[in-house]
Amino acid sequence: xxxxxxxxxxxxxxxxxxxxxxxxxxxxxxxxxxxxxxxxxxxxxxxxxxxxxxxxxxxxxxxxxxxxxxxxxxxxxxxxxxxxxxxxxxxxxxxxxxxxxxxxxxxxxxxxxxxxxxxxxxxxxxxxxxxxxxxxxxxxxxxxxxxxxxxxxxxxxxxxxxxxxxxxxxxxxxxxxxxxxxxxxxxxxxxxxxxxxxxxxxxxxxxxxxxxxxxxxxxxxxxxxxxxxxxxxxxxxxxxxxxxxxxxxxxxxxxxxxxxxxxxxxxxxxxxxxxxxxxxxxxxxxxxx
Amino acid sequence: xxxxxxxxxxxxxxxxxxxxxxxxxxxxxxxxxxxxxxxxxxxxxxxxxxxxxxxxxxxxxxxxxxxxxxxxxxxxxxxxxxxxxxxxxxxxxxxxxxxxxxxxxxxxxxxxxxxxxxxxxxxxxxxxxxxxxxxxxxxxxxxxxxxxxxxxxxxxxxxxxxxxxxxxxxxxxxxxxxxxxxxxxxxxxxxxxxxxxxxxxxxxxxxxxxxxxxxxxxxxxxxxxxxxxxxxxxxxxxxxxxxxxxxxxxxxxxxxxxxxxxxxxxxxxxxxxxxxxxxxxxxxxxxxxxxxxxxxxxxxxxxxxxxxxxxxxxxxxxxxxxxxxxxx
Numbered sequence: 118x119x120x121x122x123x124x125x126x127x128x129x130x131x132x133x134x135x136x137x138x139x140x141x142x143x144x145x146x147x148x149x150x151x152x153x154x155x156x157x158x159x160x161x162x163x164x165x166x167x168x169x170x171x172x173x174x175x176x177x178x179x180x181x182x183x184x185x186x187x188x189x190x191x192x193x194x195x196x197x198x199x200x201x202x203x204x205x206x207x208x209x210x211x212x213x214x215x216x217x218x219x220x221x222x223x224x225x226x227x228x229x230x231x232x233x234x235x236x237x238x239x240x241x242x243x244x245x246x247x248x249x250x251x252x253x254x255x256x257x258x259x260x261x262x263x264x265x266x267x268x269x270x271x272x273x274x275x276x277x278x279x280x281x282x283x284x285x286x287x288x289x290x291x292x293x294x295x296x297x298x299x300x301x302x303x304x305x306x307x308x309x310x311x312x313x314x315x316x317x318x319x320x321x322x323x324x325x326x327x328x329x330x331x332x333x334x335x336x337x338x339x340x341x342x343x344x345x346x347x348x349x350x351x352x353x354x355x356x357x358x359x360x361x362x363x364x365x366x367x368x369x370x371x372x373x374x375x376x377x378x379x380x381x382x383x384x385x386x387x388x389x390x391x392x393x394x395x396x397x398x399x400x401x402x403x404x405x406x
Numbered sequence: 407x408x409x410x411x412x413x414x415x416x417x418x419x420x421x422x423x424x425x426x427x428x429x430x431x432x433x434x435x436x437x438x439x440x441x442x443x444x445x446x447x448x449x450x451x452x453x454x455x456x457x458x459x460x461x462x463x464x465x466x467x468x469x470x471x472x473x474x475x476x477x478x479x480x481x482x483x484x485x486x487x488x489x490x491x492x493x494x495x496x497x498x499x500x501x502x503x504x505x506x507x508x509x510x511x512x513x514x515x516x517x518x519x520x521x522x523x524x525x526x527x528x529x530x531x532x533x534x535x536x537x538x539x540x541x542x543x544x545x546x547x548x549x550x551x552x553x554x555x556x557x558x559x560x561x562x563x564x565x566x567x568x569x570x571x572x573x574x575x576x577x578x579x580x581x582x583x584x585x586x587x588x589x590x591x592x593x594x595x596x597x598x599x600x601x602x603x604x605x606x607x608x609x610x611x612x613x614x615x616x617x618x619x620x621x622x623x624x625x626x627x628x629x630x631x632x633x634x635x636x637x638x639x640x641x642x643x644x645x646x647x648x649x650x651x652x653x654x655x656x657x658x659x660x661x662x663x664x665x666x667x668x669x670x671x672x673x674x675x676x677x678x679x680x681x682x683x684x685x686x687x688x689x690x691x692x693x694x695x696x697x698x699x700x701x702x703x704x705x706x707x708x709x710x711x712x713x714x715x716x717x718x719x720x721x722x723x724x725x726x727x728x729x730x731x732x733x734x
Contacts, residue, residue, distance in 0.1 A: 140513045147510035155498050158539075228494035232555075235460060236511035237484040 141242040148233070148246025149253065152217065156254050166213060170205045170262055174198065174269065177327075178205075193365035195358065200369060202269045203357040204326030207288060207350035210259035211324070214289045215317055217251030218296025222303050240402040244297055248395050251293030256285050266357075277360040284356060287384045288349030291391035295345070298394045301401035324350050329369040345390040347371055352380040408436040411563055411595050412457060417466035419452050426452040428618035429466070434597055434611075436562075439589060441609030442599040443699070445709070449618040450599040451491060454567050457597070458488055471562045484512065487556030487594075491567040493548060497541035501532055501551050504540060505558055512559035526554035529591070530584055546577035550584060557588060564588070566598040570605060582608050603699040612699070616707045626699060633697035633705055636674030638681070640692050641666045647687035655684045661704060668704070670697070 156163070178198040182189075189197045224230040233243055260281065266273045299312055323337075324346035333341065341347055351371035358366040367377050412434035419427040427449040434440045442450050455461040457470055459479035468475045471485040495504050505523045508514075514522060527533040530550040540548065549569060556564055566585075570578040582605070588594055598609075606612045606626065613623045622629055642648040645665055652660050652667065656677075660667035671677040674694045682689060703709075 143513065144511050147507055151496065151499065151503075151507055154503065155496075158498060224496075227497070228490070228492050229496045231490060231492075232494045232508070233511065235458070235483060235488060236508075237480045237513075238511050 137239065140237075141239045144236070144238040144242040145246040145249065148243060149250045152220070152247070152250025153253060155220075156217075156257075166209070166258055167261070169212070170209045171265075173205050173208070174202065174265065178202070178269070190369070193363065193368055195363050195366060195369065196270065198269045199271055199358065199361075199363065200329070200354070200366075201327060202265070202271055203354035204324075204350055206259045206262045206285070206357075207324065207346065207353055208321055208326045209262055210255045210285060210289050210349075211292050211321055211326075211346055212317065213258035214251050214255035214292035215296040215299075215312075217254040218247055218293045219300045219303075219309065219312070220251075221247055221297065221300035222306055222309065225304075226306055241399040244301065244395060244398040244402045247300075248290065248294045248297045248391075248398065251296055252286065252289040255289035255293060256282075259285050259289065266361075271357060272361040274360055277357060280356045280360070281353065284349070284352050284380075284384060287387045287391070288346070288353065291345055291349060291387045291394070294391040294395040294398060298398040298401065301398050320344055320346050323347065325354075325371060326350050330371050331369060342371075342373060345387065348378075348383045348386040348390075351378075352383045355380065408438075410434065411436045411472075412440075412468075412470050412597060414453075414457065414468040415466055417453065417456060417468055418464045419449075419456060419461060420464045425618055427456070427463075430615075430618075430620055432613055432620065432623065434563075434595060436595055437589065437593055438610045439585065439596045439608065440598070441606045441612040442597070442615060443601065443603070443606045443612050443703070444599075444615035445601060448615045450601075450615055451567055452618075453615070454565055454597070454599055458486060458565050459483060484559070485562050487559070487561035487564040489549070489552045489556045489564070489566040489569050491571065493552075495540050495548055495551060495555075497543075498539060500537050500539055501527070501543070501547075502536040504551060505555055508555045508558050514559055522558055522560075526557055529557075529587065530554045544577075545573055546580065549573065549577075549581060553581070553584060553588070557592065557594065560592075561594065563595045563597060566596065568599055568601070570600065570602065578602070578605065603703065606699050614699075614703060614706060616703075621706045622702065629699060629702045630697045633701045634670050635672040635697075636670070636677075636694055637668060637697050637701050638671055638674055638677060638692065638694050639666050639668045640681070641690045642687055643690060644687045648685060648689065651685050651687055652681070656681065661708075663704070668701075670701070670705070 178201045181201075182197040185197050189195070190200065221230065224233070234240075263273060263278065263281075299316070303309070303312070323341045323344040325341060326346075330338070330341045330347065330351075348371070355366050355370055370377055371383070372378070410433045412432070414430055414432050417427055417430040418425065430449075430453055442453065444450050452461065456463045457468055457475060459475045459482050462476060470482050473481050473485070475482050496507070499507070502523060505526065506519070509519045509523060524533070527536050530553060532547065532550055532554065535543065535547065540551065543551065553564070553566070553569070556566075570581050573581065585596055586608075589596055600606060609626065611623065611625055612629060613620045614629070615621070622632065640648065642665070645662065645667060649660055649662065649667055652658055652669065658669045658671060660669040678692055678694055682692065
């Protein structure tokens with residue numbers, strides 16, 4: 118037996134000269150980049166994720182548009198499909214942001230998360246990188262639907278696009294952070310269906326994507342105002358439709374106590390929601406083994 | 407004597423009342439290939455996880471690369487490479503992209519990134535497939551990529567948890583060739599767990615672990631020296647009768663393993679003719695060989711490491727990954 122009992126000469130290694138702030142930024146970048154790389158590589162997912170908004174617009178939108186006729190819009194001159202179109206952009210962002218961030222659960226299931234979590238990087242950087250990855254994917258998924266504008270009678274201008282990008286980014290960031298926070302608490306893919314049915318769908322239905330949030334029953338008015346997605350979808354609709362020569366859109370918009378909210382305020386609410394949820398995600402990530 | 411790069415004293419891990427690791431002391435020197443050998447559930451993975459800072463010890467001290475694993479886990483992780491038991495690659499990415507990801511999160515300097523990635527791809531013979539997605543790789547290629555990845559940030563110590571589990575014998579051999587090459591070209595210390603006895607022979611030193619404790623530690627030759635002389639194994643249709651006759655007539659106490667009787671004797675060549683001559687119980691087969699680590703393990707623990715339980719687990723894992731693969 119050759120167990121040495123002599124006192125060991127331990128090596129003393131000076132701490133590696135790694136600037137942790139720069140290391141965290143690098144980690145955020147590569148975690149974000151990996152998500153984008155996977156997103157582009159998976160062309161089928163891209164195509165498949167366009168199918169759902171198209172289905173909504175074509176079938177749901179056209180169907181309701183023709184049955185409602187002029188009854189929709191209360192004299193605003195806005196048809197149902199025009200009203201719904203920005204909502205569908207919002208829906209696409211909502212679903213993509215949450216799904217994108219939920220890829221953390223996939224990573225856990227397939228082992229890659231271990232590679233990320235044992236790396237000598239700050240945990241908060243992992244949460245931020247994932248949230249930004251989800252944000253970027255969702256923005257692309259939403260903005261790509263702008264190509265459909267001519268088919269639903271919406272005029273696009275450069276101004277629309279310029280105003281839309283930051284609003285899409287804010288909505289995407291809020292929901293991606295939400296997704297990361299949920300994913301950081303989930304242990305397995307089994308919880309995924311639950312999240313879908315009990316969080317994502319209600320969030321979508323109550324967000325004003327499909328119908329105006331005015332003249333609703335009292336309880337529903339409350340719920341819709343509690344839905345963070347409402348504050349992200351409403352400004353998108355106002356920008357798209359008012360720049361398209363439909364300025365009366367505000368009368369179909371989100372109000373609190375009968376007051377229309379300023380777009381920057383709505384964006385600030387969405388941003389604050391995202392920041393809080395990202396904070397939750399960071400805490401959850403730092404806690405886990 | 408080369409410096410000590412891993413040192414553990416009284417390392418304990420408890421889960422409730424269960425003591426998974428029951429007080430382990432060990433030292434690993436720079437440049438060694440150190441094997442941690444034991445059956446499933448012996449505490450191998452728990453120990454390696456504590457050394458790699460993935461688990462916090464219940465009690466005891468461990469220093470890896472001179473740094474306390476509890477006190478500064480991030481500094482330890484920067485200095486060690488890890489190859490996990492379960493796969494941890496992104497199989498949608500290419501081999502090179504997996505390495506690039508690792509180089510970023512381990513702060514490999516930008517000017518070295520490409521050179522080191524190319525070097526590791528060459529060393530592990532993955533250069534020609536570096537641009538293919540990992541999902542097209544074989545099991546052995548994936549393992550090699552994980553080893554390349556673990557070496558990318560130039561760790562002092564490479565930890566591997568069952569690196570050859572579930573691979574065919576040829577692939578296992580090639581993994582060993584690569585590990586030896588890494589040790590000689592990079593001077594890295596290798597700490598690995600395995601339950602394959604034949605693999606443990608490749609190690610410079612081995613610790614045999616059973617029920618959370620190290621029961622023996624030394625070079626393979628030293629350990630085999632614990633078994634006196636030769637090993638004779640017989641099979642008989644009447645093992646009970648044969649056993650009592652051997653004890654009575656030959657003065658040796660055999661160990662039962664299923665239907666066979668195994669005994670250690672100082673001089674096997676002289677023993678076998680006596681055995682055949684004197685035994686009245688039928689003897690079907692006789693084998694004589696030098697002791698292996700299996701014999702050492704059997705002698706120390708009274709049990710054999712069974713490959714069957716392992717292969718059952720492998721099958722489950724393979725099934726699980728096929729199922730998951732479809733859902734992806």
